[in-house]
Amino acid sequence: MSIKIYSTLSRRKEVFEPLVPGEVSMYVCGPTVYAKAHIGHAMSSIIFDIIRRYFLHSGYQVKFVMNYTDVDDKIIDRANQLGVDPFTIANQHIEEYQQHLANLNVLSATAYPQASREMDKIIDMIGRLIEKDFAYAVDGDVYYRVLKDQDYGKLSGRKFEDMQSGTRKEVDDRKETPMDFALWKSAKPGEPAWDSPWGKGRPGWHIECSAMNMTYLGEQIDIHGGGNDLIFPHHENEIAQTEALTGKPFAKYWVHNGMMMLSGEKMSKSLGNLISIEDYLKSQSAETLRMVILNSGYRNPLTYSEDILSQADRALERLRSGLKPALPGATIESGKAIDELNDQIVSTKAGFKTSMDDDFNSAGALGHLFELVRSINAARAENAVDKILAPAQNLLSELIGIFGLKLEMSAGENSKVDPFIDYLVELRATIRKQKLYELSDQIRDRLATLGVTIEDSKEGSSWYWN
Numbered sequence: 001m002s003i004k005i006y007s008t009l010s011r012r013k014e015v016f017e018p019l020v021p022g023e024v025s026m027y028v029c030g031p032t033v034y035a036k037a038h039i040g041h042a043m044s045s046i047i048f049d050i051i052r053r054y055f056l057h058s059g060y061q062v063k064f065v066m067n068y069t070d071v072d073d074k075i076i077d078r079a080n081q082l083g084v085d086p087f088t089i090a091n092q093h094i095e096e097y098q099q100h101l102a103n104l105n106v107l108s109a110t111a112y113p114q115a116s117r118e119m120d121k122i123i124d125m126i127g128r129l130i131e132k133d134f135a136y137a138v139d140g141d142v143y144y145r146v147l148k149d150q151d152y153g154k155l156s157g158r159k160f161e162d163m164q165s166g167t168r169k170e171v172d173d174r175k176e177t178p179m180d181f182a183l184w185k186s187a188k189p190g191e192p193a194w195d196s197p198w199g200k201g202r203p204g205w206h207i208e209c210s211a212m213n214m215t216y217l218g219e220q221i222d223i224h225g226g227g228n229d230l231i232f233p234h235h236e237n238e239i240a241q242t243e244a245l246t247g248k249p250f251a252k253y254w255v256h257n258g259m260m261m262l263s264g265e266k267m268s269k270s271l272g273n274l275i276s277i278e279d280y281l282k283s284q285s286a287e288t289l290r291m292v293i294l295n296s297g298y299r300n301p302l303t304y305s306e307d308i309l310s311q312a313d314r315a316l317e318r319l320r321s322g323l324k325p326a327l328p329g330a331t332i333e334s335g336k337a338i339d340e341l342n343d344q345i346v347s348t349k350a351g352f353k354t355s356m357d358d359d360f361n362s363a364g365a366l367g368h369l370f371e372l373v374r375s376i377n378a379a380r381a382e383n384a385v386d387k388i389l390a391p392a393q394n395l396l397s398e399l400i401g402i403f404g405l406k407l408e409m410s411a412g413e414n415s416k417v418d419p420f421i422d423y424l425v426e427l428r429a430t431i432r433k434q435k436l437y438e439l440s441d442q443i444r445d446r447l448a449t450l451g452v453t454i455e456d457s458k459e460g461s462s463w464y465w466n
């Protein structure tokens with residue numbers, strides 16, 4: 001079965017056929033770095049990390065580019081409020097976000113372009129659009145002629161009469177039509193500016209991504225991704241200006257993730273209803289956030305709540321239980337539960353692939369992993385030895401790795417105290433033999449508060465870190 005992707009452009013699932021066999025080129029719009037990133041940004045980064053990981057697992061080479069918008073009205077406004085250089089703010093938040101990506105176990109991109117470092121490419125692209133009569137200059141500003149583009153609106157499905165300007169300011173009366181969007185903005189006092197054939201100024205938002213995309217991935221790419229709030233005007237305008245210049249289809253597949261919702265509203269800096277990645281990671285794990293995302297279709301809105309986090313933690317613990325070693329004294333190497341486990345290995349491989357091939361259906365794929373865990377634990381309860389459990393546990397580790405999850409049974413920082421836990425469990429076993437069950441339960445419960453789970457069986461007791 002081939003991978004199928006839902007493309008916003010065609011509004012249907014399409015069989016993935018890369019431009020170059022065996023290779024995938026992906027460009028994902030990163031954050032505008034004017035304030036601390038929130039978990040909505042993390043959601044998008046994790047979603048495209050999972051998609052990328054699945055392509056890698058499927059044998060593709062992946063060239064993955066994520067940009068930082070570091071030249072933008074919002075950055076300038078924030079810098080003016082604080083009385084600092086705009087690039088001081090931008091670089092600070094870029095550095096923060098890079099650390100967040102590492103903490104969230106997001107694979108490093110092939111490149112992280114920044115608009116401020118690609119100004120020559122941006123200016124050249126604007127100049128060529130003017131030469132092709134798709135853009136015009138007026139008083140130091142440059143605008144794209146929307147009405148000249150007969151395909152404009154094909155991504156969002158909007159009609160000309162329903163559209164608004166793609167700029168982030170009020171409509172400029174100097175435009176030929178209100179829908180024309182800015183490619184170049186003339187310099188204003190207190191703003192960063194670069195020399196250009198139209199005078200000092202800076203680029204518009206949309207042209208930045210088109211230029212960076214073409215510089216790092218070429219005139220055509222396989223996948224362009226981002227949040228669904230970018231469909232219009234940002235991605236619509238990217239298509240217009242890029243295809244006007246090249247005369248070629250820009251991206252084969254447009255992939256958009258749903259928004260993170262808090263109290264029924266989209267989480268965003270402008271609304272102020274956000275939880276920063278920094279604050280989230282102070283009290284929750286990266287794995288919990290991944291599990292929340294994995295349990296939801298990537299194109300759907302995702303509601304953030306404490307209940308959903310708790311559900312995700314329970315799901316993680318369930319997966320983690322499948323990695324536990326055999327029970328003490330286990331001797332069984334054959335039997336019905338073991339036959340069922342071997343059958344489940346085959347079923348899980350097939351089911352996981354079928355789900356992920358169907359537009360990266362991670363929730364469906366998780367269902368197959370939970371079935372595998374159920375079979376592992378059933379065999380384990382029947383005293384299957386470690387070598388019997390190993391093939392299923394290895395498969396489980398491999399597949400959760402595709403999701404970017406780290407579910408080690410014992411945290412490295414706890415290794416020095418492991419011998420003391422061993423001693424307490426041995427001491428507790430002696431206490432149980434003496435039928436001092438109340439004291440035995442106290443030891444078990446106290447260890448549980450420290451993150452240690454003890455499991456008892458007729459052959460003895462075992463323990464693991466949560």
